[in-house]
Amino acid sequence: MRVWDADDVLDQLFDVYEQLPEETRRAIPLKRAWVLDEEAG
Incomplete structure (x- = not known):
């Protein structure tokens, strides 16, 4: 089981x-x- 926070959900959504x-x-x-x-820089 993995618990995702909002940043994890958005990162995955943007990737796919x-x-x-x-x-x-x-x-x-x-x-x-x-x-x-x-x-x-």
Whole structure:
């Protein structure tokens, strides 16, 4: 048994979202957004 917190659920969803059936993606509509990470490097 594994207990997932909200971050785990979202990480897994983001990893497989493109492979989900169209019906599932319509139920969970996500949009890709690009942001700059000002703390990097």
